[in-house]
Amino acid sequence: MIVAVLMGLAAGVLSGLLGVGGGILFVPALTLVLGLSQIRAEATSLLAIIPVALVGAWRQQRYGNVDLRDGAVLGALSAVGVGAGVALANVLPQKALRFGFAAVILVVAAQFIRRWHVTRTARLHSGE
């Protein structure tokens, strides 16, 4: 139980630091530590994300880091996207979905790391 609490705490830190929901740690905490099935863990993880995102967004709002209008639009669009995603998931084989998604986010990861490299190099050259 302490492990689950600590994983929850870590999920929150990750959420605040990187703007994600924290499901990447909630789901394993719920399956591996608390013994839920995958489906119930994913559903329960969504519940855990609500207060985290709410408090995180509130804090970031106070720091001036939230565009509320864009956030609301994105949230609503994602709700539509969920419907499309479920339909797609039912058509495509599981393995193809996982590998395809992994490839997409690796491309995204490469772009973030390239940005980091470019910005860092520029900063070092400017002598800051």
Add this chain to the structure above:
Amino acid sequence: MVPLLVLWLGYGERRATGTSLAAIVVISLMATLLQGAYGNVELGKGLLVGLPAVAGVLIGTTIQQRVRTETIGLLFGLLMIAVAVDLVVR
């Protein structure tokens, strides 16, 4: 959400993560209601991990204000790699 905001809409990393959290409030609320209707949500266990996470998010947002923007991007990239590995080896 964050990649969309940063790579396509030209947001800075900090503003992207803040706005992403606002969007996640909407999504998680709707998705929880939907999953709740199917009886898949366990309130007690959700709170057991969710409440410490609220303390965590206070820590995370505070740290984030003190970290360079580019470092947030780097950490995000590393998180994406971890997720990709998890998807492939699962």
